Amino acid sequence: MCKQLLFIVALSGCFSAHSINIITNPSVKLYSLTTAQLRRIYSMRQTQWPDHQAIVVFVLPSKHPFHRDFSKKVLHMFPYQLDRIWNKLTYSGVGSAPIVVNSPEELIKAVSHTVGAIGYAENDIKNSQVHIVSIKG
């Protein structure tokens, strides 16, 4: 019984443990970002790259498991906090929210086709049209 329980716990741990990569369009000439920078970008407080190119943010729907993981593990924010920031921008006219796509595949495709874009993908990404950015601090 104990072995069965341990097996179930280990298995569920494997399924929930996504390894998350930050990806950008090759036009973005940055190879690392800090957690604080990522929070600024995803909360739309920073909307241009250092070379003044506009940042285009792509995300999955807020209840998507991978988005929830990204939000909590990378940004250290809860998905509902991001939703509130984005809703405030969208429905009060003071700014733009990220563009929502439906699947991880669409997200990679959108980032690869959009100048200045940033998004996230799982670790086994095989797409030479996006750059993987490391997270520091």
Add this chain to the structure above:
Amino acid sequence: MNKKIVIIVLMVYLILAGEKYSWADNITLQNWQWHGFAAQGLIAVDGSDFVRDDKGVSTQLTELGLNASTQITSNLRFAAQVVYLDGGNRYFKGGRVDYLLLDWNFLNTQQWKGNLYLGRFKNIHWLYSSTRDVPFARPSIILPQSVYFDGFRDIAVGGDGGALKLTYSDDKLGDFDVNFSYGTSPLSKEQSQLILSDFAQGRIKQDLDAQASLYWSPALSQWRFGLSLLNSDFSYKGAQQDLFTSGKFSFQFYTLNALYEGEQWEFSSEIYQERFVTTGFYHPAFLKESIGQGMYVQTRYQLNKDLTFLVRYERFYSNKEDKKGEKLQQSSDGLIPSYFAFQNDLVIGASYDFDNTLKLRLEQHWMEGGARLTPIVLPNPQVNDQRYWQITALQLMYWF
């Protein structure tokens, strides 16, 4: 809305958009973003005319909105939203231009961001002011009436003029937001009567509205703290056949707020003080100053990613020297009952997310007092003859 401002904003937009289009840059008129919401509910009020003059379940809980925005140049954006609201007696029923503005992003670095908004802008100063009409983005169907008083909705929701927003992000100190706005709101005769009295035949005009706010969120913290200041002046021009004379109203409003956003628990609170000075109006020599105070504390508990519960308690009195309303009743020779001097509200509620864009919300309010029932300046005790009253509301909301 001030027609001149609409025309100016639209003309500037069309000129700039046309120029940009002709430059055949990668940003074109195709880059429109469209969003909207639709919400319909049922609301029952027992003991007041908060929604309708008689008892029973009402469908007057309709909120529709559609907005569009486009990036004209790399630092210039156009955004507009129209809404249709039906809340019964809560506010004027009909369509409105909610905001229509040009957004100039004049400062943009990794840490600083500065935006100037010209045209009709939303109030961005209070905790929930910018999304008070967006059903799924506010915490409850009916917001705390002492701050988000529906009778003042068309004055408090925004203004025609300019607003400035400066944000600063520091890895150690946290995030700072500073906001300023200056602009007035046009008011119709119906809106004048909603605020003043059904017998007011003249028109009220907002002469000044200046607001400022500051928000701070410590680095990597779940807390956010804010304060806001408001100064507003109104004038009333009496009609030839009118019970009231011309007069002036001066209103100052100060708030402090705190918000904690945890994984499952959320706490928020706003405390505030208002100063209301009436000169004239009842008779030419009339002068009255009152200082009102209030606060609410609210908690939300997210049971799982779809189900959230809400509890809120709110207290408000319109004159801190007369919290129980005894002076109000005496000074009106008993015509205005004492409970019009205060309003308290206990709310419990729940909301369920069916998916990313569909939510159902249900709430129950136990109210005491009538200080936030319209008309505000000359209350109607014939209709609002109950000290204790209740609201039950259910609303289904969709957005895209």
